[in-house]
Amino acid sequence: MRREITISADACKRCGRCARVCPSAVFTQEKGEKPVVRKTKNCIQCGHCVDVCEAFAIQHSDFPSKHIHRVQKELIPSPESLMELMKSRRSNRTITPKTIPSEALSDIIESAYVAPTAENSRKVSVTVLRGKDIQEVEDATMKFFLRLASVLMSPILRPLTRLFLRDLYNEAAELYRFERKWREGKRPCTCNGTILVAFSTPKGYDFGWQDCNLAYQNASLMAEAHGVSQVYMGLVQTACKFMGRKKTVRLLHLPKNHKLYALMSLGIPDFYYPNYSDKPKNPHQNEISTSTFDTSL
Numbered sequence: 001m002r003r004e005i006t007i008s009a010d011a012c013k014r015c016g017r018c019a020r021v022c023p024s025a026v027f028t029q030e031k032g033e034k035p036v037v038r039k040t041k042n043c044i045q046c047g048h049c050v051d052v053c054e055a056f057a058i059q060h061s062d063f064p065s066k067h068i069h070r071v072q073k074e075l076i077p078s079p080e081s082l083m084e085l086m087k088s089r090r091s092n093r094t095i096t097p098k099t100i101p102s103e104a105l106s107d108i109i110e111s112a113y114v115a116p117t118a119e120n121s122r123k124v125s126v127t128v129l130r131g132k133d134i135q136e137v138e139d140a141t142m143k144f145f146l147r148l149a150s151v152l153m154s155p156i157l158r159p160l161t162r163l164f165l166r167d168l169y170n171e172a173a174e175l176y177r178f179e180r181k182w183r184e185g186k187r188p189c190t191c192n193g194t195i196l197v198a199f200s201t202p203k204g205y206d207f208g209w210q211d212c213n214l215a216y217q218n219a220s221l222m223a224e225a226h227g228v229s230q231v232y233m234g235l236v237q238t239a240c241k242f243m244g245r246k247k248t249v250r251l252l253h254l255p256k257n258h259k260l261y262a263l264m265s266l267g268i269p270d271f272y273y274p275n276y277s278d279k280p281k282n283p284h285q286n287e288i289s290t291s292t293f294d295t296s297l
């Protein structure tokens with residue numbers, strides 16, 4: 001469908017905000033005049049023009065009027081409530097087999113899809129896995145790490161691993177603990193999540209990592225707001241990296257030609273944490289605050 005953008009002369013207040021906010025110079029405006037649509041083909045469908053217009057004067061074929069909403073300011077969390085959510089969120093691994101309510105899951109997915117993407121390219125795909133698909137991810141991850149350990153911890157390589165791959169060597173004990181749980185029928189690598197959510201973009205897209213992890217963060221805060229546990233699946237992602245892209249696509253049922261950039265385990269926790277503790281200090285924290293808040297700059 002051909003894109004059409006028009007400005008209603010009657011409704012337009014000539015404030016020129018559409019021309020100011022458009023990142024692709026679709027509009028031009030002579031001082032005090034009604035803005036003019038010049039380069040429709042430049043439009044990246046970001047929707048800034050329709051969202052900034054107090055008078056709803058812009059008709060944009062990609063954003064029919066029923067898709068434009070007045071911001072409900074009273075629903076925006078205050079800085080205090082947002083900070084409380086961010087400080088109190090935890091990777092709560094006490095996940096139970098209870099079903100995640102469907103409204104919570106659809107909010108989590110929607111929040112991922114509304115995250116910003118580079119050039120508004122909207123290439124992120126959110127794939128939801130359940131049941132035996134999660135078990136397959138768990139098994140593939142566990143088997144990958146056990147194979148890796150059987151090589152690195154073999155009698156010949158063990159002394160070298162201890163010397164040169166100290167972190168991996170130390171993590172071997174943790175791995176064998178995971179193996180015991182796995183053999184008991186638990187899913188330690190995927191934290192017993194009842195849903196796995198994979199974030200991917202087409203391979204070769206330059207901002208896959210950034211877009212997927214922004215989507216992840218939206219989804220994780222939404223999960224938290226619904227009282228749903230979420231844990232970042234770094235271990236599974238490491239295994240997937242070694243398995244290769246095509247095997248990962250099959251394992252996680254990603255769209256063909258996609259690449260995985262983030263993976264989340266979700267579930268209803270057994271209990272919630274009543275407290276939150278201050279995070280250990282980040283050594284860069286002071287540097288950042290000094291330069292950010294230096295009013296002499």
Ligand SMILES: Cc1cc2nc3c(=O)[nH]c(=O)nc-3n(C[C@H](O)[C@H](O)[C@H](O)COP(=O)(O)O)c2cc1C
Pocket residue numbers: 089090091092093189191231232233234235236
């Ligand atoms: C990139 C990344 C990878 C992670 N991978 C795992 C993982 O594989 N398994 C797990 O249980 N937790 C994983 N986590 C969760 C961290 O261990 C957790 O965020 C950290 O311990 C701080 O705890 P908090 O999230 O409760 O604040 C990961 C977190 C991040 C950011």
